Amino acid sequence: MAELTTTLIHHPYQPPAGFAAPQPGVFKASTVFFPNVAAMRQFEWKDKSAYTYGLHGTPTTYTLEERLCTLEGGVQCLLVPSGLAAIATVNLALLKSGDEVLIPDNAYAPAKALAEGELAHWGIAHRYFDPMNPADLAAKISPYTQLVWLEAAGSVTLEFPDLCAQVRICRAAKVLCALDNTWGAGLAFKPFDLQPGQLPALAVDISIHALTKYPSGGGDVLMGSVISTDERLHMQLKLCHMRLGLGVAASDAEAVLRGLPSLSLRYRQHDESARALAHWCQQRVEFAQVLHPALPQSPGHAPWQALCGHAFGAAAGLFSVIFKPGYSQAQVDAFCNALQWFRIGYSWGGPVSLVMPYQLETMRSSWPAHLQRGVLVRFSIGLESAADLQQDLQQALQALT
Structure with a gap:
């Protein structure tokens, strides 16, 4: 008879087949056994x-x-x-x-x-x-x-x-x-x-x-x-x-x-909140341009409309703003630091809203003609209340002055 250590490694028990649950099983392996x-x-x-x-x-x-x-x-x-x-x-x-x-x-x-x-x-x-x-x-x-x-x-x-x-x-x-x-x-x-x-x-x-x-x-x-x-x-x-x-x-x-x-449900919510906030930003005097494909004034709106406009939730949860040229990088950085619900971080698609200032001149061969000059900030809208996020943007804009 094999010793206990060997038996524990080569235990003969096999669970019964037919188990079913909402989530598929998780199989972790480097080695995979072959029957022969x-x-x-x-x-x-x-x-x-x-x-x-x-x-x-x-x-x-x-x-x-x-x-x-x-x-x-x-x-x-x-x-x-x-x-x-x-x-x-x-x-x-x-x-x-x-x-x-x-x-x-x-x-x-x-x-x-x-x-x-x-x-x-x-x-x-x-x-x-x-x-x-x-x-x-x-x-x-x-x-x-x-x-x-x-x-x-x-x-x-x-x-x-x-x-x-x-x-x-x-x-x-x-x-x-x-x-x-x-x-x-x-x-x-x-x-x-x-x-x-x-x-x-x-x-x-x-x-x-x-x-x-x-x-x-x-x-x-x-x-x-x-x-x-x-x-x-x-x-x-x-x-x-x-x-x-x-x-x-x-x-x-x-x-x-x-x-x-839950992907389609989350995507729709990201999209709806981002559109609402992008429209709100369009009314603000601090911004020279708001970039979001669903906005008629945004570059590429017509191709977006032709390809995605027929579907729900077809614009993701991202939008960017370009501050008017009078605002310095330091002022825009202060705006980002003043945000409370938005966190400073890369990536997007998660539950937490994110903000990130970019130096666009270091990322393009030349400044695109369809973009206004100024400091650019990108927002990734999470799953928080859009009203709370709007209030956060409003209070943080006070840091510009």
Whole structure:
């Protein structure tokens, strides 16, 4: 008879099958057992028909991947440790020395830093294009261009591009296009069906999503996804993903799974509060410009209206303001410090409202013509009372004087 230590490790008890509950089970594993050697040699992880190693998938991660595909309208999904890791995975899987990638000038700043740093170091060129001028994108596609990044709405300044026109340009040039769909969250529009009823050629090739934001919803998870509809492209991404050794923690996957059922409800609330506060800010004399795609005066409102205006909750919970030129950076910083309900912090999509001042001149190739001059501040609206947040903004504006 085996000793107690061995018996505790190799205990024969197996719980009965058939357990069902609102949330799927959480499976944590590096090692995965095979019933025999033949099974070990035959099991395949690439098509999700079996399990071979924790890094290649568990019931928990497979479940999350499938639900995310349903959310965004994709067929295959990869999970990575962050939204930036999703961007990096796409770049590394599809680009090689001598290739070129095109990036919108208002893209997520760390994605631009990746192109300027590691990609350039590896001999991969990059150029920035004007996201509000499809002709500029068309003109910059060259024989070396292998990938075009798209983003809607733009990072920090929230311009909404003509996505459909951009995708058509990429299709005509036979260049892959990848979309950062974090703002849309799979709810504002479907990245693989940009115009319902139109030809599927208008769909992007790849959608990346920072699950850190709305799908998680708690401000306590870092995760990203890479979703596609083409099996061959997905396998190219998946093999790179495997060689990089990318994986996510089971407890983090559990947190995102728990957040998904309430995603549309939370997204709608973020959206409604942000619109109300953006409209209020438009009436304030301190601001030269309020940037929110649903505002008729905001850059890209017409493309947003055409693509997202038919749906509820189609504008996320972000908006930015540009203070009038008379206000200094120090005064705007004092305004941010005076806020009580808003906390100073990066990211968005959680229950707590956030504020962040930006130095836009350090983030763009040049100051966009459609933006007023002044200090820019971005707000991420949480789930607090919009009335309380409005009062907080009002009292903090007194710090300007």
